[in-house]
Amino acid sequence: xxxxxxxxxxxxxxxxxxxxxxxxxxxxxxxxxxxxxxxxxxxxxxxxxxxxxxxxxxxxxxxxxxxxxxxxxxxxxxxxxxxxxxxxxxxxxxxxxxxxxxxxxxxxxxxxxxxxxxxxxxxxxxxxxxxxxxxxxxxxxxxxxxxxxxxxxxxxxxxxxxxxxxxxxxxxxxxxxxxxxxxxxxxxxxxxxxxxxxxxxxxxxxxxxxxxxxxxxxxxxxxxxxxxxxxxxxxxxxxxxxxxxxxxxxxxxxxxxxxxxxxxxxxxxxxxxxxxxxxxxxxxxxx
Numbered sequence: 001x002x003x004x005x006x007x008x009x010x011x012x013x014x015x016x017x018x019x020x021x022x023x024x025x026x027x028x029x030x031x032x033x034x035x036x037x038x039x040x041x042x043x044x045x046x047x048x049x050x051x052x053x054x055x056x057x058x059x060x061x062x063x064x065x066x067x068x069x070x071x072x073x074x075x076x077x078x079x080x081x082x083x084x085x086x087x088x089x090x091x092x093x094x095x096x097x098x099x100x101x102x103x104x105x106x107x108x109x110x111x112x113x114x115x116x117x118x119x120x121x122x123x124x125x126x127x128x129x130x131x132x133x134x135x136x137x138x139x140x141x142x143x144x145x146x147x148x149x150x151x152x153x154x155x156x157x158x159x160x161x162x163x164x165x166x167x168x169x170x171x172x173x174x175x176x177x178x179x180x181x182x183x184x185x186x187x188x189x190x191x192x193x194x195x196x197x198x199x200x201x202x203x204x205x206x207x208x209x210x211x212x213x214x215x216x217x218x219x220x221x222x223x224x225x226x227x228x229x230x231x232x233x234x235x236x237x238x239x240x241x242x243x244x245x246x247x248x249x250x251x252x253x254x255x256x257x258x259x260x261x262x263x264x265x266x267x268x269x270x271x272x273x274x275x276x277x278x279x280x281x282x283x284x285x286x287x
Contacts, residue, residue: 021274021281028273028284029110033072036108036286040078042121042226043109043279046219047268049228050280051109051122057081063088063098065135067128067142073103073112076122079178079223080104084125087173087218094168098135100147102126102215108283110276111268120268121228123180123220129213131165151187151213155250158191167192173218174202181234183209183217186246193240203238208246227279 029050040053057074059066064084066074076084088099105122106112118124128147137145150166152159170192173179186208193203209217222228235242249256273281 021272023273024111024269025271025273025276025280026111026113026269029106029108030113032107032284034107035075036283038286039225040122040223042077042123042222042228043283044121044227044277045229046118046121046124046231048111048271048275049109049120049277050283051077051105051120052283052286053078054105054107054109054122055081056107057084057101057104059139060135061085061088061098063092063135064101065098065132065137065142066101067145068102069139069142071103073106073119074101075107075109076104076125077220077223077226080123080125080220083176083178083218083220084127087127087169087176090172091165091169094165094172095163096165096169097132099169100128100130100132102128102147110280110284111271113269117268118219121222121226123222123228125218126215127169127218128215129161129166131163147214149213151185155185155187155213156247158187162188162191164195167195170206170216171196171202174205178220178223179205180219180221180231181205181207182219183207183212185210185213186243188213188216189243190240190247193238193243200238203240204234204236206243207234207239208243227277 035054036052038052042051043049054075055078057066091099103119104125105119109120109122129150130147148161150159150162174182182205189206189208
């Protein structure tokens with residue numbers, strides 16, 4: 001019923017407001033300060049979509065604090081909010097006070113005015129590598145405090161900021177069936193591959209990527225009732241050799257294979273409303 005209602009309304013809206021399709025989606029979705037009403041639905045692709053019925057991660061809780069409140073990017077599908085609360089409790093079991101939670105999504109998802117290409121469905125969240133020293137930070141302190149990098153030596157080795165708690169928290173996240181994959185610096189992945197002496201199945205969800213040494217990025221599977229595009233499947237195996245090769249290339253760039261940029265690639269900040277799923281026009285026009 002949700003799918004039919006959204007689709008029909010979106011088609012009508014598209015006919016009634018053709019000019020809106022030419023608006024930059026980042027300006028439309030970046031302007032909202034409240035979610036659209038209705039059941040929670042994630043729509044489209046992690047990097048090309050939107051969401052209805054999102055809820056806000058509370059600014060503070062017994063095991064977490066939301067950071068950079070001024071960005072207003074702590075909205076997500078209720079499944080994501082529930083996941084983060086649970087993971088913050090797992091962080092306490094790992095010896096941390098809890099978690100500092102970074103960006104999730106805008107109130108109605110969609111492309112952002114700055115930063116991320118993804119985080120559009122309320123199913124992505126950044127979690128700081130900095131173990132909390134306090135869960136009573138003021139809003140201003142949360143603007144000024146910075147996370148820490150777990151990588152050193154020009155991206156080829158762990159820094160002194162790495163702890164066993166980082167691995168415990170990411171392992172707990174990866175073992176949650178709601179998690180689709182986790183992005184983190186390849187040095188951290190290699191370290192976890194070397195440290196794991198038990199069941200290694202969870203390592204498959206840990207995917208190496210650059211610029212993820214100050215935080216790790218959790219992505220959830222599409223929740224029941226949502227309308228997400230199917231992501232590219234994770235390759236078979238634990239992915240440890242692949243992560244090691246990322247590090248090897250950092251040490252010796254000549255090992256890198258030549259690559260050709262995709263001439264058709266567009267950053268989501270260039271998307272017009274017409275580039276998003278039709279249902280996103282309904283989300284944008286809803287009260």
